[in-house]
Amino acid sequence: MAYPPDQGLYTGVLRLVLVLVGVSLVGFTIGPSMLRRLTGNSTAQVSCPSCVCDCSSEDFLSIPLGILNSSFPDCGKSDPDMNEEMGKDFVALLSEELSLQKAVANDSMQHTKALISDARKAFSHYQKEAEKCSTVVETCEEGREKAERELAEELKLSALWEKRAHELGWKVNRRIYS
Template identity: 55%
Template sequence: MAYQSHHGFRSPIALRLVLFLVGVCLVCYIVGPRLYWHLTGNFAASRASCAQCICDCPLEPIFSMPAELVNYSLADCGKHDPELNEEMEKEIIDLLSEELILLKNVSHDNLLHTKASILEARKTSSQYQKEAEKCNTGVETCEEAREKAEAALIAERKLSELWETRARVQGWKEQRRSYL
């Protein structure tokens, strides 16, 4: 009686089929993008930030390592682009003056933003000051009312004392009951 493992493949044909499928997937994974770029012509556009060069270059073989991957250079890129040529021909002084103008515009925008922030802070501060003045007025009113109530209480105590003294003179005796 032969021992059969439940953990492995039962036939070497199935193992070979799985290995073949893994190999095909790896080849498609490695060669697929290169083949796609070669057929669509988008390899240079996907690697460079400038527009695709207009030139009559010989086609490379599909399975060779592209020169763009080995040593990518932007020397010929934009050679036929008039806007890029105009930009590259500018003098360093022109470029620096443009940069200064841009910096001036940015600082002007920052200054406007700062002024707007200061104005908003002043409005908020003014609003808080008004609220604080209302609160102080309310506290002063309450303090005056408390002082008047305290003076009225003192006067009422004096009056009560006077009446109690008169009542005692008339013979009144204090009777306090204790409630438990």
């Protein structure tokens, strides 16, 4: 079967677009490696500009201390807070870190204890509600059992009276009303 003329045009345009997309993908994946081979530079050597230390800004506090000491040896010498921090020995820093961790652990423990207390209160409340429900269910069950016993007794009495009535000549006279 031949396609209608309009559909053949769309099919041709679609094929052209797919071919262009395929060629573009191949060019983008193979192109950079081919370009490096042609130019002969496998890695580009870029020199890093020298770093400038601006001790007046307070951004140097966000830099780790090891990098700060090795990269900027004169940075922070005039700042008394920085001198105090840098003057602390390793044991003092560790003890400060341990005291901070202890404070965080204590806060976490208090939060956990509060959550446990709330959970116990909720458990107690729901346990009381469950006991109420159980009591009501037991009461209802006892009432149902009592009603069943009374019904069975009433049925026996009715059967006895019906039997006596039949013995005395009573006949069932049921009329169907229409």
